[in-house]
Amino acid sequence: MSAFPPGPTPRQATDPAQAPGSAQGAEPAIQLRNLVRHFAGRGGVATKALDGVSLSVAAGEIFGIVGRSGAGKSTLIRCVNLLERPTEGEVRVLGEDLLLLGDRALRERRRSIGMVFQHFNLLSSRTVADNVAFPLEVAGVPQAERKARVAEVLGLVGLAEKADAYPAQLSGGQKQRVGIARALAPRPSILLCDEATSALDPETTHDILGLIRRLRDRLDLTVLLITHEMAVVKEICDRVAVMEAGKVLEEGRVFDVFTRPSHPTTRSFIAGTIGHSVPRGTVARLPAPQPGEEKRLLQVLFAGPNSTRAVISEASRRFGIDLDIISGRIDEIAGEPFGLMALAAYGPSAQLDAATAWFQELGLTVTPLAEVN
Amino acid sequence: MIPWLSPALQDLFIESAIETAMMVGGAAAIAILFGLPIALLLHATGKGGLAQSGLVNRPLGLLINAVRSTPFIILMVAIVPFTRLVAGTSIGTTAAIVPLALAATAFISRLFESAFAEVDRGVVEAARAMGATRMQILLKVVVPEALPGLIAAITVMLVSLVGFSAMAGAVGGGGLGDLGIRFGYQRFMPEVMASVVVILILVVQGLQSLGDWLVRRVRRR
Ligand SMILES: Nc1ncnc2c1ncn2[C@@H]1O[C@H](COP(=O)(O)OP(=O)(O)OP(=O)(O)O)[C@@H](O)[C@H]1O
Ligand SMILES: [Mg+2]
Numbered sequence: 001m002s003a004f005p006p007g008p009t010p011r012q013a014t015d016p017a018q019a020p021g022s023a024q025g026a027e028p029a030i031q032l033r034n035l036v037r038h039f040a041g042r043g044g045v046a047t048k049a050l051d052g053v054s055l056s057v058a059a060g061e062i063f064g065i066v067g068r069s070g071a072g073k074s075t076l077i078r079c080v081n082l083l084e085r086p087t088e089g090e091v092r093v094l095g096e097d098l099l100l101l102g103d104r105a106l107r108e109r110r111r112s113i114g115m116v117f118q119h120f121n122l123l124s125s126r127t128v129a130d131n132v133a134f135p136l137e138v139a140g141v142p143q144a145e146r147k148a149r150v151a152e153v154l155g156l157v158g159l160a161e162k163a164d165a166y167p168a169q170l171s172g173g174q175k176q177r178v179g180i181a182r183a184l185a186p187r188p189s190i191l192l193c194d195e196a197t198s199a200l201d202p203e204t205t206h207d208i209l210g211l212i213r214r215l216r217d218r219l220d221l222t223v224l225l226i227t228h229e230m231a232v233v234k235e236i237c238d239r240v241a242v243m244e245a246g247k248v249l250e251e252g253r254v255f256d257v258f259t260r261p262s263h264p265t266t267r268s269f270i271a272g273t274i275g276h277s278v279p280r281g282t283v284a285r286l287p288a289p290q291p292g293e294e295k296r297l298l299q300v301l302f303a304g305p306n307s308t309r310a311v312i313s314e315a316s317r318r319f320g321i322d323l324d325i326i327s328g329r330i331d332e333i334a335g336e337p338f339g340l341m342a343l344a345a346y347g348p349s350a351q352l353d354a355a356t357a358w359f360q361e362l363g364l365t366v367t368p369l370a371e372v373n
Numbered sequence: 374m375i376p377w378l379s380p381a382l383q384d385l386f387i388e389s390a391i392e393t394a395m396m397v398g399g400a401a402a403i404a405i406l407f408g409l410p411i412a413l414l415l416h417a418t419g420k421g422g423l424a425q426s427g428l429v430n431r432p433l434g435l436l437i438n439a440v441r442s443t444p445f446i447i448l449m450v451a452i453v454p455f456t457r458l459v460a461g462t463s464i465g466t467t468a469a470i471v472p473l474a475l476a477a478t479a480f481i482s483r484l485f486e487s488a489f490a491e492v493d494r495g496v497v498e499a500a501r502a503m504g505a506t507r508m509q510i511l512l513k514v515v516v517p518e519a520l521p522g523l524i525a526a527i528t529v530m531l532v533s534l535v536g537f538s539a540m541a542g543a544v545g546g547g548g549l550g551d552l553g554i555r556f557g558y559q560r561f562m563p564e565v566m567a568s569v570v571v572i573l574i575l576v577v578q579g580l581q582s583l584g585d586w587l588v589r590r591v592r593r594r
Contacts, residue, residue: 121499
């Protein structure tokens with residue numbers, strides 16, 4: 001697979017000071033600098049759950065963090081409200097350095113940071129309404145005010161009629177709505193979601209993501225969302241960071257990361273979401289390469305203004321290779337269209353390499369199809 | 374009440390039943406009163422707890438284990454000076470409540486502690502994220518969420534106390550167990566022995582059913 005050079009614009013973890021998407025001069029809602037978190041492991045071997053992570057989330061955006069199990073995503077999001085204290089680094093939320101706060105002030109700040117969990121974490125001994133009232137109760141909000149606010153947020157998530165039910169009587173999607181209502185009850189400006197939809201079926205996931213987006217628009221929330229599914233990122237995030245082994249591999253606007261991923265891990269993540277799957281039978285029926293030639297199956301992703309047809313015939317001429325279009329389609333991320341093609345390429349290896357490099361130069365993303373199939 | 378016993382024995386029976394009820398009830402009330410805070414302290418200071426502290430947890434745990442591992446009959450005798458101090462006497466039903474309460478407190482502290490340990494850590498984490506204080510988490514999350522387990526623990530303790538209270542009869546505490554020994558065994562009155570056993574079985578069954586029913590009522594899962 002080394003025949004495929006990295007994309008033309010490898011993105012580094014963005015310098016927080018000039019993160020795209022953050023308004024000029026405006027302070028980011030969440031700013032993490034060089035976070036390191038060690039966990040003492042067995043036999044004195046420490047796990048570096050976070051290994052120098054810097055991120056900046058602008059007010060009002062939905063920022064996704066995606067990565068495989070064990071990448072450090074939960075540790076990272078738990079650092080934002082200091083459920084987990086980083087070994088090193090800085091956590092600024094709404095312009096304030098949380099690590100400098102005392103217990104009392106920190107508890108106070110946590111009320112402006114709502115959190116939603118994968119397994120909902122509702123109190124089974126309390127009704128829906130009493131669950132939602134919990135953060136208000138803890139903050140010392142008077143009963144009458146509490147009641148009014150609970151009714152209001154339950155209305156917001158569409159669960160007004162379930163106020164007196166117990167969590168055990170609800171479906172997963174309904175439980176997560178309660179979790180969201182509870183997080184929003186104290187009027188936070190930030191919402192943290194740790195795998196909020198991972199325990200839900202695809203349709204319910206879609207509902208909950210839609211709800212989160214509507215709430216963001218309506219309440220001016222900043223959302224930091226963790227997931228291991230690129231589909232979730234594609235559906236609602238404005239920007240995304242890809243994590244692996246405690247590090248951010250790349251970060252950027254969702255459309256850019258999807259259409260021009262710079263890291264192989266990102267590519268394989270994306271492949272499952274927007275990639276092509278060409279039936280095995282079809283691949284088997286493709287003609288064998290001539291002696292001295294090679295057959296490669298490629299996926300080409302193009303987002304720019306290039307007409308693919310011209311590009312393909314040009315490549316054939318220029319490099320003396322044969323390019324067969326197996327399939328193609330148009331998809332959309334955050335309203336921006338992009339095209340996706342599966343190609344069978346025949347020719348001498350050197351020529352195929354050269355053509356691939358040329359495609360990349362034109363801003364097309366080329367990945368081996370075998371990898372995505 | 375029990376037609377095959379003489380009126381005098383029937384009176385004795387009722388008296389003994391009241392003594393048993395006093396010993397079990399009194400010891401249970403004291404044990405719950407002291408056991409709940411002790412268990413919360415053990416839970417909070419334990420490993421990964423809200424206020425982890427080996428300095429508090431270890432000595433407390435050791436003390437409780439010491440009480441729990443001392444055979445009840447020895448415990449009763451060993452703490453006679455203490456009993457005299459709190460009850461003003463070392464014999465009789467009231468005096469018997471002291472060692473019973475001590476043993477039951479140690480017993481239920483551990484049972485309560487494991488009921489608290491069963492509480493979903495995620496729920497505690499959610500409460501932390503919502504800015505709850507440690508006290509609020511203990512009282513508003515841990516205790517209510519553990520309620521079914523606490524009730525089950527109380528049931529187990531009550532049943533054990535019924536058995537222990539029979540031994541307390543040996544130091545002049547009276548009660549049904551003592552009645553059974555004195556009349557049924559020492560005076561060869563098998564009908565008394567049988568009645569005591571049947572009644573104790575019914576009492577234990579009743580307590581267990583009541584406990585199970587309550588657990589089912591408060592469990593919202
Ligand atoms: N409390 C802890 N003690 C020890 N190690 C921990 C602890 N929490 C996390 N880790 C380790 O840190 C690494 C990152 O864990 P983390 O939970 O942040 O991953 P994640 O990306 O959220 O994974 P998942 O998708 O499975 O939730 C893992 O190797 C994990 O074993
Ligand atoms: Mg996780």
